[in-house]
Amino acid sequence: xxxxxxxxxxxxxxxxxxxxxxxxxxxxxxxxxxxxxxxxxxxxxxxxxxxxxxxxxxxxxxxxxxxxxxxxxxxxxxxxxxxxxxxxxxxxxxxxxxxxxxxxxxxxxxxxxxxxxxxxxxxxxxxxxxxxxxxxxxxxxxxxxxxxxxxxxxxxxxxxxxxxxxxxxxxxxxxxxxxxxxxxxxxxxxxxxxxxxxxxxxxxxxxxxxxxxxxxxxxxxxxxxxxxxxxxxxxxxxxxxxxxxxxxxxxxxxxxxxxxxxxxxxxxxxxxxxxxxxxxxxxxxxxxxxxxxxxxxxxxxxxxxxxxxxxxxxxxxxxxxxxx
Amino acid sequence: xxxxxxxxxxxxxxxxxxxxxxxxxxxxxxxxxxxxxxxxxxxxxxxxxxxxxxxxxxxxxxxxxxxxxxxxxxxxxxxxxxxxxxxxxxxxxxxxxxxxxxxxxxxxxxxxxxxxxxxxxxxxxxxxxxxxxxxxxxxxxxxxxxxxxxxxxxxxxxxxxxxxxxxxxxxxxxxxxxxxxxxxxxxxxxxxxxxxxxxxxxxxxxxxxxxxxxxxxxxxxxxxxxxxxxxxxxxxxxxxxxxxxxxxxxxxxxxxxxxxxxxxxxxxxxxxxxxxxxxxxxxxxxxxxxxxxxxxxxxxxxxxxxxxxxxxxxxxxxxxxxxxxxxxxxxxxxxxxxxxxxxxxxxxxxxxxxxxxxxxxxxxxxxxxxxxxxxxxxxxxxxxxxxxxxxxxxxxxxxxxxxxxxxxxxxxxxxx
Numbered sequence: 001x002x003x004x005x006x007x008x009x010x011x012x013x014x015x016x017x018x019x020x021x022x023x024x025x026x027x028x029x030x031x032x033x034x035x036x037x038x039x040x041x042x043x044x045x046x047x048x049x050x051x052x053x054x055x056x057x058x059x060x061x062x063x064x065x066x067x068x069x070x071x072x073x074x075x076x077x078x079x080x081x082x083x084x085x086x087x088x089x090x091x092x093x094x095x096x097x098x099x100x101x102x103x104x105x106x107x108x109x110x111x112x113x114x115x116x117x118x119x120x121x122x123x124x125x126x127x128x129x130x131x132x133x134x135x136x137x138x139x140x141x142x143x144x145x146x147x148x149x150x151x152x153x154x155x156x157x158x159x160x161x162x163x164x165x166x167x168x169x170x171x172x173x174x175x176x177x178x179x180x181x182x183x184x185x186x187x188x189x190x191x192x193x194x195x196x197x198x199x200x201x202x203x204x205x206x207x208x209x210x211x212x213x214x215x216x217x218x219x220x221x222x223x224x225x226x227x228x229x230x231x232x233x234x235x236x237x238x239x240x241x242x243x244x245x246x247x248x249x250x251x252x253x254x255x256x257x258x259x260x261x262x263x264x265x266x267x268x269x270x271x272x273x274x275x276x277x278x279x280x281x282x283x284x285x286x287x288x289x290x291x292x293x294x295x296x297x298x299x300x301x302x303x304x305x306x307x308x309x310x311x312x313x314x315x316x317x318x319x320x321x322x323x324x
Numbered sequence: 325x326x327x328x329x330x331x332x333x334x335x336x337x338x339x340x341x342x343x344x345x346x347x348x349x350x351x352x353x354x355x356x357x358x359x360x361x362x363x364x365x366x367x368x369x370x371x372x373x374x375x376x377x378x379x380x381x382x383x384x385x386x387x388x389x390x391x392x393x394x395x396x397x398x399x400x401x402x403x404x405x406x407x408x409x410x411x412x413x414x415x416x417x418x419x420x421x422x423x424x425x426x427x428x429x430x431x432x433x434x435x436x437x438x439x440x441x442x443x444x445x446x447x448x449x450x451x452x453x454x455x456x457x458x459x460x461x462x463x464x465x466x467x468x469x470x471x472x473x474x475x476x477x478x479x480x481x482x483x484x485x486x487x488x489x490x491x492x493x494x495x496x497x498x499x500x501x502x503x504x505x506x507x508x509x510x511x512x513x514x515x516x517x518x519x520x521x522x523x524x525x526x527x528x529x530x531x532x533x534x535x536x537x538x539x540x541x542x543x544x545x546x547x548x549x550x551x552x553x554x555x556x557x558x559x560x561x562x563x564x565x566x567x568x569x570x571x572x573x574x575x576x577x578x579x580x581x582x583x584x585x586x587x588x589x590x591x592x593x594x595x596x597x598x599x600x601x602x603x604x605x606x607x608x609x610x611x612x613x614x615x616x617x618x619x620x621x622x623x624x625x626x627x628x629x630x631x632x633x634x635x636x637x638x639x640x641x642x643x644x645x646x647x648x649x650x651x652x653x654x655x656x657x658x659x660x661x662x663x664x665x666x667x668x669x670x671x672x673x674x675x676x677x678x679x680x681x682x683x684x685x686x687x688x689x690x691x692x693x694x695x696x697x698x699x700x701x702x703x704x705x706x707x708x709x710x711x712x713x714x715x716x717x718x719x720x721x722x723x724x725x726x727x728x729x730x731x732x733x734x735x736x737x738x739x740x
Binding site: 007008011012015022023025035037038039040042043046047048049050051052054056057059061062065066067068069070071072073074075076077092093096097100101102103104105106107108109110116121123127139140142162163164172176 | 479480483484488489490491492498499501502503506507509510511512513514515516517518519520521539540543544546547550551702703704705706707708709710712713714715716718719721722723724725726728729730731732733734735736739740
């Protein structure tokens with residue numbers, strides 16, 4: 001069985017869905033002959049033709065809303081943004097048109113908008129952002145942020161099959177760094193279900209996307225000190241898996257919420273509120289947030305490193321919680 | 325049609341003015357002989373008329389395509405549009421309407437005659453004032469009435485107001501949103517979806533002289549133009565963007581000149597003339613069916629009411645209102661039908677009585693609808709799982725290589 005990167009896993013998922021269902025098609029900037037800025041759709045135009053691999057003018061708003069228009073005719077479009085930073089250029093369409101469509105006038109929008117997100121690659125403030133929370137705050141959308149190749153493939157397939165507008169944030173730092181063996185047989189991963197990435201009993205780190213691996217490194221260091229860290233990978237931010245959050249709190253009684261997104265208004269605050277509402281009695285210590293700083297994403301490596309949450313930040317927080 | 329550029333047209337000649345200075349066909353029978361400038365009067369800033377406003381109204385030219393029966397039906401639908409809004413205006417004054425009320429007095433020809441040129445499978449992307457277009461597409465006056473009253477029986481079950489409703493199953497009407505220009509690329513997507521299912525359809529969208537200032541208007545229509553999708557962008561140039569005169573909205577003389585920039589055919593017409601509106605839209609629809617792509621129509625007309633009922637439009641000089649009142653689209657069409665010998669006063673009265681009776685029944689139905697159940701406030705945020713049917717039939721792809729295999733991608737050289 002071949003070892004497959006996170007990026008190849010997404011390619012496989014999209015390819016399989018396009019083979020399975022002719023209603024699925026991709027559209028975006030440079031997705032055709034060039035194969036997309038990160039080569040996610042490379043070769044797709046030969047297999048599926050220019051009709052189902054649609055190069056568009058540079059307009060994220062038109063990609064989002066033309067995909068939506070096509071979905072009104074029963075198609076299942078997958079729109080690509082070259083960087084998820086540019087999702088803000090389609091914000092009005094996503095929030096006002098797509099998200100409200102089923103609620104407002106009973107018109108479902110079975111469609112996906114996907115693209116690379118996140119930092120760690122010196123992309124600077126316009127090619128590194130984590131914009132997911134603007135959309136987690138928008139009822140009617142689904143928001144997926146996978147961390148593993150297996151999940152990336154299984155979740156992109158579920159996203160394509162979902163009858164709602166799904167935003168699929170692919171972490172570009174993971175694209176070619178994460179590799180794993182995937183099942184031979186076809187599979188999907190359900191939207192809205194978290195995954196325990198590592199079992200532990202002393203502290204839970206609730207996280208998603210690239211910081212799953214920050215948590216993993218921290219857990220390996222902490223294990224040497226006898227601190228067993230449980231890592232919960234949320235996988236989907238909207239809808240959130242509240243059961244999984246509650247279960248890990250009940251198990252470890254100490255919680256770090258870790259994310260690469262900035263602190264204020266990040267999902268950590270929402271998770272802390274959920275724990276307050278549903279599992280407060282199980283807490284033995286305050287909930288700690290480990291996140292990026294409240295600023296834009298800097299370009300130069302030392303600045304970006306200072307901006308993003310590091311392994312030692314998680315280690316420090318875990319020690320503090322255990323000693324609390 | 326003359327191809328000569330007429331910069332100083334002979335006033336009121338009973339022939340098309342010809343072409344705009346930039347070569348866009350102009351099908352009007354007259355040009356607006358005045359414009360608005362701002363001025364200070366006794367320490368107050370306001371607007372004044374420059375030019376004449378008392379020029380005579382030319383009689384309508386026959387349509388190239390509409391026969392007697394269709395012409396009379398357009399007349400009837402324009403009357404439905406107006407009577408529905410008159411009924412709503414009364415309900416507003418009786419405090420039965422919740423929130424604002426947006427009326428299209430003076431714009432009925434533009435709404436009705438354009439939508440009348442669409443086929444059953446074509447899409448409509450209305451704006452707030454295109455309540456008449458939605459009736460042409462199959463909705464009933466009661467639908468708009470119940471929307472304005474927030475009733476459970478309204479198409480959005482009280483979730484939305486006014487013309488903010490639609491239907492993707494039968495009528496093919498996109499529910500408008502308040503953000504101007506955002507529906508244009510949605511219409512392009514409808515055409516794209518249909519084309520993938522083997523059909524060239526038309527999709528008619530409206531934008532105002534104010535709304536067309538937005539980026540989404542450009543991005544959406546450029547998308548339609550370059551992809552050769554059958555979007556018909558009808559710019560309803562009604563002279564005022566809320567309270568801002570067009571002289572403060574854009575620097576060009578004719579918005580239809582922008583067709584040149586999009587690379588699509590454009591046309592200028594008189595939006596109070598149902599024949600001109602129908603003919604131009606009909607030709608654009610045929611272009612769409614032939615797979616020739618998008619079209620741009622600029623209809624010049626006047627919003628005879630304020631932006632909404634709360635706005636008495638005192639900023640509009642009185643003589644401007646009088647000029648356009650003489651160009652009332654329904655009155656002009658009535659005179660045209662009579663001049664053609666297609667209708668007499670008795671028949672006109674019968675149509676009017678029929679519309680009135682229907683409208684009373686629609687109002688009674690709407691008023692009798694219950695208010696929504698509070699338990700319905702936050703249902704249907706998501707669509708449940710299950711198949712969603714293709715609207716136009718199976719996907720048709722002409723170019724594909726069945727033997728092509730998925731290979732490992734080549735690594736891009738950036739953001740590693």
